[in-house]
Each structure stands twice: as structure tokens, then as C-alpha cells.
Amino acid sequence: MRIVVLGNEGSWYVADLQRAARERGHVCERIDYGALVAEASTARNTVLSGDEDLAAWDAVVIRTMPPGSLEQVVFRMDALHRLHESGVQVLNSPRAIECAVDKYLTTARLARDGLPVPATIACEGFDQAMAAFERLGGDVVVKPLFGAEGRGIVRVSDPDIAHRVFRTLERIGAVLYLQQFIRHPGWDLRLLLLDGRPLGAIRRSNPTDFRTNISREGHAEVHTPDDREVEYAIRAAESTQTRFAGVDLLYGPDGTLYVIEVNAVPGWRGFQKATGLDVAERVVSSIESSS
Missing domain, CATH: 3.30.470.20 (ATP-grasp fold, B domain)
Structure with missing residues (x-):
């Protein structure tokens, strides 16, 4: 088998996957999202990395989804969907990645399916965020909509701190995602x-x-x-x-x-x-x- 890992250079996880693939007799290579080139024409409709047609590989493992502009993120997801539709095994699927990297969408689906989640409010404006802060008991965890490994997560339990945090997030165009702090x-x-x-x-x-x-x-x-x-x-x-x-x-x-x-x-x-x-x-x- 030939496996591609979309992951960071020097990643322990990429190296571990390469080790496991090698031990099982497979080829496993790492590429960056920046190396992806998509072609769409009647002659060729595929995703490339250099001269390699990734549709000819057996599987793509997603080990990272780095920050980027809206256009960059949309293009990456488009490329993953194209590979998935062409029959390449993508782990996890593009649909799963789209959901799980979006904290609000994940929480909304969990709640929809009857799973207990902390009370959560997402909005874009300062006034709505301050009202949400009060509704959630004045003790919240503020998270970036996209993020991992605990980066950017803060607990806010003081109205004055909430005022400064929410104003700052509003000014940089962030979505304000608030969850009730669970003791x-x-x-x-x-x-x-x-x-x-x-x-x-x-x-x-x-x-x-x-x-x-x-x-x-x-x-x-x-x-x-x-x-x-x-x-x-x-x-x-x-x-x-x-x-x-x-x-x-x-x-x-x-x-x-x-x-x-x-x-x-x-x-x-x-x-x-x-x-x-x-x-x-x-x-x-x-x-x-x-x-």
C-alpha cells in the first residue's frame, strides 16, 4: 500500500505512522497542504503533489489542519473531498474533519443527538457575548472556534475581564464561543x-x-x-x-x-x-x- 500523511515536518505522529507502515510493508510519505495542486479539466480532474497524482495512492491520513485564510481552508477541504470522491481512503473523511474542527458545529450535533454538553453560546458581537456571559452564570470557558491542544482557551469569571476579552475578540473578527464552566x-x-x-x-x-x-x-x-x-x-x-x-x-x-x-x-x-x-x-x- 501507498499512504500519504498530511502533517507537519518533524511531527512525532508522522514519524510514528511511517514506522508502523514500514513495519507492515507499506510506503508512507509526508506532504504539506501547500504542496497540493488541483486540476480540473476534461483531460485531467485530480489533486497532485509535485508530479504525483494523489488519486493513485491508497490512503491519505490527515494529521493536521493548520491555520490559514478562508480561501486556503476551503481549498484544502475541496481537495480532500475530491480525493475522497475519486476513491482514495481519507482518514478522517472530509465531512468528519469539517465537523470536528468546528467546535460550535460539533457541540450542536452532539446536543441534537441527545448527548449532554455544557451550555454553549456562540455569537459575533460584544453585547451578545456579555449577555451570554450572564446567562451562563458569570463563569465561562472561552474557546477559539478552530483550535486544538488547549491553545487559546481561557476561563473568564470576572465581568471586567470578560469586557476586555470580548472586546478584543470582537475587534479581531473572531467568533465568541462561550461554554459554561463545569466544576x-x-x-x-x-x-x-x-x-x-x-x-x-x-x-x-x-x-x-x-x-x-x-x-x-x-x-x-x-x-x-x-x-x-x-x-x-x-x-x-x-x-x-x-x-x-x-x-x-x-x-x-x-x-x-x-x-x-x-x-x-x-x-x-x-x-x-x-x-x-x-x-x-x-x-x-x-x-x-x-x-
């Missing part, structure tokens, strides 16, 4: 799913930060999920159409289990260290089975 026991859960089944789970904690992301020095330990945790994670992956997903769950003070996020480009370095599971090998094996 929790100091840890959350990350379940990693592949092909509709959990590979395993970890419990993440951080004594100095409400963000438990491993990339932010959070601590991970192996966790055995119960039936409800597994059910919620599977349903969350189905809601977002993600085949390979990291689902974050959080318990509130009354025992309510919330689905916080679904990540369609999930990291597994901390998960692998805690569980001992070779995730890249599982991913490559899944690609084989679906070819």
Missing part, C-alpha cells in the same frame, strides 16, 4: 476510538491548569471506561462521523457526564505512553482492512 473533580477522560470501537481510555489531570491536555503538561493514567462512558464516546463519534476520534468526557459536580469535545485529528503520544498500545499500528491495520 469538576480535577480530571477528565479521553477515549480513543477507531472504526466505531474504543481502543482504550486515559484519565487526564493537571494540578496547575483547568486544561488537562497532555500537550500542556497534563498527566495521563490508564482508565477502564464504564458502559456509559463507552456509549457516550461511540455516540459522539457517530454524531460527527469520525472514524478515528478522541472523545473528551467530563463529570460535573452532580455526576452528570458531559461530552466536551470530539477531536478528528487526535494525538496519541500520551495515550500510548499510558496504555502501552501501538496506536499507529492499529491505524495502519485499519487502513489495510478498509482498502
Whole structure:
């Protein structure tokens, strides 16, 4: 098999996928989004990287969706859709990526499908954001609509700080995405799913930060999920159409289990260290089975 990874140069995850692919007898190469060239004519309708026609490859694994202009992001998604439609296996699918990278769309779909989510309000204006701040109890988590690894997430519980944060976000043309802060026991859960089944789970904690992301020095330990945790994670992956997903769950003070996020480009370095599971090998094996 020939596998392309859309990922950053020097990425540990790209290297791990290449290692796993090599061990299973496959070719695995990394490319940047900037290398993509799309052609559309009666003679040729495809996506290229250099002289390579990516439609001739067996699979494309998405390991990053870097920031860019609206046109750049739309073009990247168009190229992924074109590859998917031409029969190339894309992990995750373009539809899943479009949903999961958009925090509001993800939360709205989870709520639509009956999964408990923190009360959430998204808007564009300062006045609406200040009203939302009050409606959500004056203690909120403000997140970028697009983002990962906890970057850009802040907790705001002071009206004066809220005023400054919301004004700043309005001025730079950002969407103001506010979630009610859920008081929790100091840890959350990350379940990693592949092909509709959990590979395993970890419990993440951080004594100095409400963000438990491993990339932010959070601590991970192996966790055995119960039936409800597994059910919620599977349903969350189905809601977002993600085949390979990291689902974050959080318990509130009354025992309510919330689905916080679904990540369609999930990291597994901390998960692998805690569980001992070779995730890249599982991913490559899944690609084989679906070819």
C-alpha cells in the first residue's frame, strides 16, 4: 500500500505512522497542504503533489489542519473531498474533519443527538457575548472556534475581564464561543476510538491548569471506561462521523457526564505512553482492512 500523511515536518505522529507502515510493508510519505495542486479539466480532474497524482495512492491520513485564510481552508477541504470522491481512503473523511474542527458545529450535533454538553453560546458581537456571559452564570470557558491542544482557551469569571476579552475578540473578527464552566473533580477522560470501537481510555489531570491536555503538561493514567462512558464516546463519534476520534468526557459536580469535545485529528503520544498500545499500528491495520 501507498499512504500519504498530511502533517507537519518533524511531527512525532508522522514519524510514528511511517514506522508502523514500514513495519507492515507499506510506503508512507509526508506532504504539506501547500504542496497540493488541483486540476480540473476534461483531460485531467485530480489533486497532485509535485508530479504525483494523489488519486493513485491508497490512503491519505490527515494529521493536521493548520491555520490559514478562508480561501486556503476551503481549498484544502475541496481537495480532500475530491480525493475522497475519486476513491482514495481519507482518514478522517472530509465531512468528519469539517465537523470536528468546528467546535460550535460539533457541540450542536452532539446536543441534537441527545448527548449532554455544557451550555454553549456562540455569537459575533460584544453585547451578545456579555449577555451570554450572564446567562451562563458569570463563569465561562472561552474557546477559539478552530483550535486544538488547549491553545487559546481561557476561563473568564470576572465581568471586567470578560469586557476586555470580548472586546478584543470582537475587534479581531473572531467568533465568541462561550461554554459554561463545569466544576469538576480535577480530571477528565479521553477515549480513543477507531472504526466505531474504543481502543482504550486515559484519565487526564493537571494540578496547575483547568486544561488537562497532555500537550500542556497534563498527566495521563490508564482508565477502564464504564458502559456509559463507552456509549457516550461511540455516540459522539457517530454524531460527527469520525472514524478515528478522541472523545473528551467530563463529570460535573452532580455526576452528570458531559461530552466536551470530539477531536478528528487526535494525538496519541500520551495515550500510548499510558496504555502501552501501538496506536499507529492499529491505524495502519485499519487502513489495510478498509482498502
